[in-house]
Amino acid sequence: MREVMYLSKPSFIEAIKRNQTNIDTIHYNNETFVSLFLNNPTLKERLIKNNSFYIKTHGCQANIRDEESIAGLLASLGLKRVEKIEEASIIVINTCSVRENANNKVYAEIGNIKRLKEKNKDLVLILCGCMVETKDTLNNLITKYPYIDIIFGTHNIDNLLNLLYLYMENNNKKRIVDVSSKEGEIVEDIPTRRNNSYSAYVNITFGCDKFCTYCIVPQTRGKERSRDKEDILKECKLLLSLGYKEIILLGQNVDSYGKDLKDKNITFASLLDSVASLPIKRVRFLTSYPSEFSDEVIDVIAKHDNIMKYIHLPVQSGSNSVLKRMARRYTKEEYLALVDRIKAKIPDVALSTDIIVGFPNESEEEFLDTLDLIKKVKYASAFTFIYSPREGTAAAKLDDKISDKEKVERFKRLTDELEKYYPLYNASFINKVEEVLVTSVSKKDKNKVSGVMFNNKIVNFNGDPSLIGKIVKVKILEDKLYSFNGEMVE
Numbered sequence: 001m002r003e004v005m006y007l008s009k010p011s012f013i014e015a016i017k018r019n020q021t022n023i024d025t026i027h028y029n030n031e032t033f034v035s036l037f038l039n040n041p042t043l044k045e046r047l048i049k050n051n052s053f054y055i056k057t058h059g060c061q062a063n064i065r066d067e068e069s070i071a072g073l074l075a076s077l078g079l080k081r082v083e084k085i086e087e088a089s090i091i092v093i094n095t096c097s098v099r100e101n102a103n104n105k106v107y108a109e110i111g112n113i114k115r116l117k118e119k120n121k122d123l124v125l126i127l128c129g130c131m132v133e134t135k136d137t138l139n140n141l142i143t144k145y146p147y148i149d150i151i152f153g154t155h156n157i158d159n160l161l162n163l164l165y166l167y168m169e170n171n172n173k174k175r176i177v178d179v180s181s182k183e184g185e186i187v188e189d190i191p192t193r194r195n196n197s198y199s200a201y202v203n204i205t206f207g208c209d210k211f212c213t214y215c216i217v218p219q220t221r222g223k224e225r226s227r228d229k230e231d232i233l234k235e236c237k238l239l240l241s242l243g244y245k246e247i248i249l250l251g252q253n254v255d256s257y258g259k260d261l262k263d264k265n266i267t268f269a270s271l272l273d274s275v276a277s278l279p280i281k282r283v284r285f286l287t288s289y290p291s292e293f294s295d296e297v298i299d300v301i302a303k304h305d306n307i308m309k310y311i312h313l314p315v316q317s318g319s320n321s322v323l324k325r326m327a328r329r330y331t332k333e334e335y336l337a338l339v340d341r342i343k344a345k346i347p348d349v350a351l352s353t354d355i356i357v358g359f360p361n362e363s364e365e366e367f368l369d370t371l372d373l374i375k376k377v378k379y380a381s382a383f384t385f386i387y388s389p390r391e392g393t394a395a396a397k398l399d400d401k402i403s404d405k406e407k408v409e410r411f412k413r414l415t416d417e418l419e420k421y422y423p424l425y426n427a428s429f430i431n432k433v434e435e436v437l438v439t440s441v442s443k444k445d446k447n448k449v450s451g452v453m454f455n456n457k458i459v460n461f462n463g464d465p466s467l468i469g470k471i472v473k474v475k476i477l478e479d480k481l482y483s484f485n486g487e488m489v490e
């Protein structure tokens with residue numbers, strides 16, 4: 001077994017502490033780390049010979065934004081990103097632990113990389129992201145996959161170049177692990193390589209203090225902490241100067257933004273107002289927490305034409321007793337009242353949600369409450385999941401008497417109910433001309449491109465890749481339930 005050098009190890013006891021009152025902002029200095037390599041002729045040579053990296057990211061937008069920092073750090077060493085894993089000298093698997101399925105995909109991927117490692121002794125395999133934050137999973141990865149070379153946690157991204165240096169400097173012998181569980185700080189100025197040149201995620205908060213009983217995020221990403229408003233605006237202005245069309249403000253719970261800042265006048269509503277006042281074409285935000293979604297935020301959305309009228313408002317369940325067991329801090333009635341307030345001020349809003357079915361011991365009656373909520377809200381879209389326990393969460397300790405068969409049946413009934421209302425929402429767009437931000441070539445037809453409307457609905461239409469990144473006018477012709485077909489008019 002290869003020796004493992006631990007710089008830090010994860011601990012859920014540390015991860016759930018919330019004692020810090022002041023959050024430090026650290027300004028990352030990349031030159032210090034790059035010079036480690038530049039001053040070492042052997043390593044410099046090795047980087048010239050092995051000069052490519054590949055990143056595979058699983059999971060949520062927070063992970064996608066982390067991927068851009070990882071890419072920025074590796075690119076700062078002069079390495080080039082490649083899209084084929086076989087061509088890479090460094091492979092990074094950025095993991096997610098939100099569902100069992102996500103973990104399984106990662107295990108399969110690591111298994112496949114073994115043959116590449118056998119062919120190339122110098123290939124560096126790095127694992128990071130939420131999955132490695134769990135002690136047992138980390139130990140399992142270290143024991144079963146001796147060819148993983150470096151593992152680092154969500155709090156240790158800014159140490160990546162140092163870890164790579166330590167690994168290469170000891171000639172690939174020792175494996176390096178740096179997974180620290182802590183409340184966390186804010187690290188500014190990490191080099192970034194954006195995944196595209198038109199739509200950018202901008203972090204506004206990190207971590208979460210809600211501790212919903214099914215969710216591992218508060219353990220893996222630390223205390224809820226807000227970035228300085230000026231730093232956020234500086235990043236937005238930079239993106240604007242680079243020609244970005246869309247900014248997506250990102251946080252596990254954007255509505256908490258500002259609560260930990262000294263200036264109590266800074267709220268999510270005031271931040272959103274400031275960002276939308278910049279001459280940026282589109283502004284969006286993810287994710288909202290229903291009981292903290294303020295009327296001021298509704299007013300700001302209604303006021304600015306460039307804030308997309310799309311609100312992702314995770315409800316998780318329509319049953320008050322299930323919401324209580326999930327430790328969600330609102331009732332069905334409060335959620336519906338919020339939806340009414342939103343619809344009253346933003347009539348063309350597209351509401352979307354997350355719903356979990358089969359939370360431990362969810363009764364038929366409780367499930368029917370969720371269907372009833374769907375009937376009342378009439379979502380434009382939704383993300384639905386069958387509950388899967390996550391080690392380290394409170395819900396994972398609950399005994400569950402509901403069979404998998406019943407959960408699958410409920411999942412089907414849930415989807416059927418949601419799909420009843422999508423056509424009602426979609427019908428109002430047929431034959432209308434809408435602005436669409438083109439994001440990719442259509443997966444199904446190479447002669448078509450795909451883009452997103454103001455309400456996050458996808459539209460496919462004839463076009464070539466030169467349109468990617470542009471906002472064009474498209475006549476909406478056909479409702480395909482989860483997307484539209486259209487025709488570009490200008």
Ligand code: SF4
Nearest residue numbers: 208210211212215217
């Ligand atoms: S609000 Fe709940 S579900 Fe969302 S990240 Fe925090 S703990 Fe997880």
